[in-house]
Amino acid sequence: MLKTEYNLSQGNMISKKVILTGSFGVGKTSLFNQFIYNKFSDKYLTTIGVKVNKKVINVGGNDLSLLLWDIAGEVSQDKVPTSYFLGASGIIYVFDLTRPATYKNIEKDIQYLNSIISGGVIKVVGNKIDLIDSGNKDEVISKVPYNVDILTSAKTGENVEDMFQLLGKELVS
Amino acid sequence: MTIDENKLSEEDLHLLKIKEILLKEDRAELSNLRNRLEDEEAFNKRITPYIEQHIDHLKMNFPDQYNEMVSKIFEEKLMSSRQDIIDLLAPSIGIMIKKFISLQFESLKEGIDNQVKNTFSAKSWSNKFKSIFYGVKESDLILQEMDKYQIQEVYLIQRHSGLLFGSASKSVNLDKDVIAGMLTAIKSFAEDAFQQGEQDLDMIEYGTYKIVMQNFKTYYIALALTGSLSASDKNQISNSVLSFADRYLGKSITDIDENILKEYSNYLDKHFINT
Numbered sequence: 001m002l003k004t005e006y007n008l009s010q011g012n013m014i015s016k017k018v019i020l021t022g023s024f025g026v027g028k029t030s031l032f033n034q035f036i037y038n039k040f041s042d043k044y045l046t047t048i049g050v051k052v053n054k055k056v057i058n059v060g061g062n063d064l065s066l067l068l069w070d071i072a073g074e075v076s077q078d079k080v081p082t083s084y085f086l087g088a089s090g091i092i093y094v095f096d097l098t099r100p101a102t103y104k105n106i107e108k109d110i111q112y113l114n115s116i117i118s119g120g121v122i123k124v125v126g127n128k129i130d131l132i133d134s135g136n137k138d139e140v141i142s143k144v145p146y147n148v149d150i151l152t153s154a155k156t157g158e159n160v161e162d163m164f165q166l167l168g169k170e171l172v173s
Numbered sequence: 174m175t176i177d178e179n180k181l182s183e184e185d186l187h188l189l190k191i192k193e194i195l196l197k198e199d200r201a202e203l204s205n206l207r208n209r210l211e212d213e214e215a216f217n218k219r220i221t222p223y224i225e226q227h228i229d230h231l232k233m234n235f236p237d238q239y240n241e242m243v244s245k246i247f248e249e250k251l252m253s254s255r256q257d258i259i260d261l262l263a264p265s266i267g268i269m270i271k272k273f274i275s276l277q278f279e280s281l282k283e284g285i286d287n288q289v290k291n292t293f294s295a296k297s298w299s300n301k302f303k304s305i306f307y308g309v310k311e312s313d314l315i316l317q318e319m320d321k322y323q324i325q326e327v328y329l330i331q332r333h334s335g336l337l338f339g340s341a342s343k344s345v346n347l348d349k350d351v352i353a354g355m356l357t358a359i360k361s362f363a364e365d366a367f368q369q370g371e372q373d374l375d376m377i378e379y380g381t382y383k384i385v386m387q388n389f390k391t392y393y394i395a396l397a398l399t400g401s402l403s404a405s406d407k408n409q410i411s412n413s414v415l416s417f418a419d420r421y422l423g424k425s426i427t428d429i430d431e432n433i434l435k436e437y438s439n440y441l442d443k444h445f446i447n448t
């Protein structure tokens with residue numbers, strides 16, 4: 001029997017693997033939960049191992065299925081099992097705007113990540129923007145020794161959707 | 174009578190001289206020996222071959238000469254520490270037995286449930302005929318079939334990314350992408366953590382499920398099974414996986430899209446689920 005629910009008008013959806021990484025406690029899981037379930041919690045439950053989930057976004061009229069790997073934070077990226085990064089098309093590198101320790105290694109980390117997924121897209125995300133006074137914003141950012149792609153808040157949801165859109169666009173282009 | 178000291182000492186001197194002359198060689202030998210004994214290196218050099226020889230001899234003849242004594246000591250030790258050993262082993266043996274029994278019960282129960290459900294199925298009628306014609310008890314036939322493994326789900330997964338090429342299953346399951354991803358994450362973790370050469374994780378047991386995985390260069394195939402798995406079952410599954418790969422997976426896939434997913438899901442369904 002032919003499956004009638006097959007919708008031909010739908011574009012040909014492709015799937016991509018994306019890793020959320022960065023130091024611990026920067027808000028990777030919170031961004032993941034905000035993006036997938038529109039939920040936020042103040043509780044800090046550190047991630048053990050990996051949590052995988054999926055969300056389909058629409059990029060330029062085409063569906064893109066993002067398989068997101070939320071991994072346990074590490075102070076330095078070379079401590080993350082390399083196999084997690086294999087086959088990833090994109091990496092979201094998250095740091096905490098309120099904790100300089102989470103961005104002091106950023107240059108070294110990004111360089112390392114670039115060497116692991118050559119050709120993949122890496123986005124640098126400053127999270128917890130809700131905790132920074134709008135007057136202090138520029139000063140805080142000027143201290144980050146790397147070009148920041150977007151500032152987000154997993155708590156208020158600010159720029160969370162946009163961050164994944166930004167990545168999605170580059171993944172299909 | 175008095176002793177003439179001079180004379181005596183002269184005599185003594187003579188005696189000494191004679192001694193010296195007569196014992197010269199022995200003296201030299203003695204000091205030579207003493208030197209050898211005191212010089213550790215030289216001593217070791219001389220003695221080691223003998224010790225080694227003796228050890229070799231012991232090695233060759235140990236069982237003969239000491240067997241009885243050692244086994245007696247062993248026996249005594251064992252008897253006196255029986256309780257200790259039981260305490261040491263009991264928990265793990267207990268757990269093993271418990272796990273085994275509960276597993277057996279579970280599969281028994283599951284099997285009976287299924288058999289009851291299928292009482293009026295064609296198979297059950299064919300069993301009835303079989304038992305009438307061949308004189309085998311029907312329950313024996315049921316027992317035979319009961320615990321045969323069943324493939325519940327099958328996944329074709331890109332090796333490192335964990336992205337799904339295709340899947341098929343007996344029941345509806347919405348989270349296949351996520352399952353494929355998690356499975357790959359677990360696999361990566363295990364293979365990373367217990368890195369031993371090129372060893373792969375090839376089986377995970379979860380509740381009544383067994384997930385059997387077979388790796389290829391750019392993808393792997395994971396089968397979720399229920400029921401018990403014998404070595405010959407494993408072999409059979411492995412052959413089936415290989416024949417699937419041989420038949421459908423000649424070309425390499427780089428981009429995964431919906432068409433790929435449909436195509437391979439179909440193949441998987443035909444080959445593993447609705448055969």
Ligand SMILES: Nc1nc2c(ncn2[C@@H]2O[C@H](COP(=O)(O)OP(=O)(O)OP(=O)(O)O)[C@@H](O)[C@H]2O)c(=O)[nH]1
Nearest residue numbers: 024025026027028029030042044047073128154155
């Ligand atoms: N105010 C504020 N708090 C946040 C934000 N994002 C995360 N948090 C809090 O920061 C803490 C850590 O967040 P997680 O999302 O668990 O951090 P993580 O990066 O996943 O941490 P690990 O799993 O340990 O690597 C939690 O208490 C969150 O509630 C944010 O945007 N704003």
Ligand SMILES: [Mg+2]
Nearest residue numbers: 028029046047
């Ligand atoms: Mg986390």
